[in-house]
Amino acid sequence: MLLLLSLLSTLGLAAPQLGTSPWGPNVSSTMLRFGCHQLVIDRIDPLVNPGSLPSPHLHQIVGGNAFDISMPHNTDISSLANCTTCSYSEDLSNYWTANLYFRARNGSYKRVPQIPNRLLFGDDFTTKTDGGFVVYYVSGGIGDVTAFRPGFRMLVGDAGRREPQGLRNQTCFRCYTGPDFGGDDKAPCVDDAVDFEGLPNKMCWGIRSNVLYPTCWDGKNLDSPDHKSHVAYPVETGPHTFTGLGTGGQCPESHPVRIPQLMLEIVWDTSLFNDPDEWPEDGSQPFVLSTGDTTGYGQHGDYVFGWKGDSLQRAMDGVCFGANCHVLESQSLEEAKRCSVSSRVGEEVDGWLDTLPGNPDIREKK
Numbered sequence: 099m100l101l102l103l104s105l106l107s108t109l110g111l112a113a114p115q116l117g118t119s120p121w122g123p124n125v126s127s128t129m130l131r132f133g134c135h136q137l138v139i140d141r142i143d144p145l146v147n148p149g150s151l152p153s154p155h156l157h158q159i160v161g162g163n164a165f166d167i168s169m170p171h172n173t174d175i176s177s178l179a180n181c182t183t184c185s186y187s188e189d190l191s192n193y194w195t196a197n198l199y200f201r202a203r204n205g206s207y208k209r210v211p212q213i214p215n216r217l218l219f220g221d222d223f224t225t226k227t228d229g230g231f232v233v234y235y236v237s238g239g240i241g242d243v244t245a246f247r248p249g250f251r252m253l254v255g256d257a258g259r260r261e262p263q264g265l266r267n268q269t270c271f272r273c274y275t276g277p278d279f280g281g282d283d284k285a286p287c288v289d290d291a292v293d294f295e296g297l298p299n300k301m302c303w304g305i306r307s308n309v310l311y312p313t314c315w316d317g318k319n320l321d322s323p324d325h326k327s328h329v330a331y332p333v334e335t336g337p338h339t340f341t342g343l344g345t346g347g348q349c350p351e352s353h354p355v356r357i358p359q360l361m362l363e364i365v366w367d368t369s370l371f372n373d374p375d376e377w378p379e380d381g382s383q384p385f386v387l388s389t390g391d392t393t394g395y396g397q398h399g400d401y402v403f404g405w406k407g408d409s410l411q412r413a414m415d416g417v418c419f420g421a422n423c424h425v426l427e428s429q430s431l432e433e434a435k436r437c438s439v440s441s442r443v444g445e446e447v448d449g450w451l452d453t454l455p456g457n458p459d460i461r462e463k464k
């Protein structure tokens with residue numbers, strides 16, 4: 099319980115009264131939080147642009163080594179992959195988002211490195227990953243959620259979006275103030291004062307991006323043409339479910355099945371680019387997503403489920419926190435780092451570049 103209390107305060111959540119749960123009728127909630135190091139950085143997208151080599155923009159991908167230009171539908175991905183970059187070795191899923199680039203005054207671009215997230219729950223793995231990011235899965239307790247089925251996939255966000263949509267609660271950015279991860283004192287994507295739907299318009303020590311996936315499923319379709327309409331956010335709370343750690347909100351009748359709250363958390367080390375002489379003279383900020391998006395409104399997250407057998411369901415019902423869930427198998431950082439796939443496109447993505455990979459249109463805020 100003490101662990102629970104300190105973790106809640108770390109997350110900026112209200113502390114529960116002893117003997118009760120802040121998330122619902124039982125005290126058996128689960129919040130997996132685990133690091134996954136970089137699998138590959140590549141300009142392919144098996145969810146939105148299957149078969150395209152290359153796809154329109156660059157992504158950074160973590161998870162299992164079945165990741166490829168196309169990934170077969172209605173297929174158990176965990177039977178195709180044989181290693182993962184995540185600390186939980188039964189998680190052969192893939193997760194990916196856009197990359198972040200810095201644009202210098204001379205118009206050249208440099209990729210902003212992703213750095214390990216801060217220490218929570220004594221989880222050493224997550225503080226030592228090479229690139230990559232942190233993945234969360236939350237359940238309100240035993241029987242609260244139904245784990246995704248083999249073949250399940252989904253998408254959050256819209257890479258083409260350049261205007262605010264009031265969806266700070268689905269994808270958001272936080273400005274870290276210093277190497278102590280200053281500013282990381284509130285649950286993500288909840289508070290307009292600290293989380294922004296677009297890229298922060300000020301100098302940060304680091305920029306954190308959170309992507310919160312829907313928590314309601316139609317119970318039938320493993321995917322849908324837009325990769326979104328088979329899932330939905332709860333009716334009243336919207337994506338704010340996370341603040342209730344998976345129990346908030348009623349699922350709509352059209353999407354009655356409660357699925358785990360999945361969240362991605364990426365930290366970019368922007369401190370390397372805080373020379374005011376290199377920032378735009380017009381007062382705008384210099385970072386741009388690999389989609390050509392200078393606003394950040396087009397941040398998006400892709401997911402292809404690939405947990406082995408019933409491992410995710412066991413974990414969701416297992417009263418687990420962090421990266422040491424007793425009902426799951428873990429691997430060492432060394433093992434995780436041995437897992438990789440080679441870039442299919444094989445283009446230069448680091449170093450100073452004249453254009454972003456794939457040269458997408460740079461679209462500014464209107």
Ligand SMILES: *[C@@H]1O[C@H](CO)[C@@H](O)[C@H](O)[C@H]1NC(C)=O
Pocket residue numbers: 180181
């Ligand atoms: C994993 O899969 C790859 C590609 O499918 C294969 O080359 C490799 O030998 C496999 N490794 C193990 C340990 O099975």
Ligand SMILES: *[C@@H]1O[C@H](CO)[C@@H](O)[C@H](O)[C@H]1NC(C)=O
Pocket residue numbers: 202203204205206376450
């Ligand atoms: C552009 O500016 C960056 C940052 O000052 C510098 O490192 C890079 O070499 C420059 N690129 C070109 C093509 O001049």
Ligand SMILES: *[C@@H]1O[C@H](CO)[C@@H](O)[C@H](O)[C@H]1NC(C)=O
Pocket residue numbers: 263264265266267268331336337
């Ligand atoms: C939160 O998300 C919902 C969509 O689920 C949207 O209708 C609402 O406007 C959003 N609210 C805020 C404050 O971002």
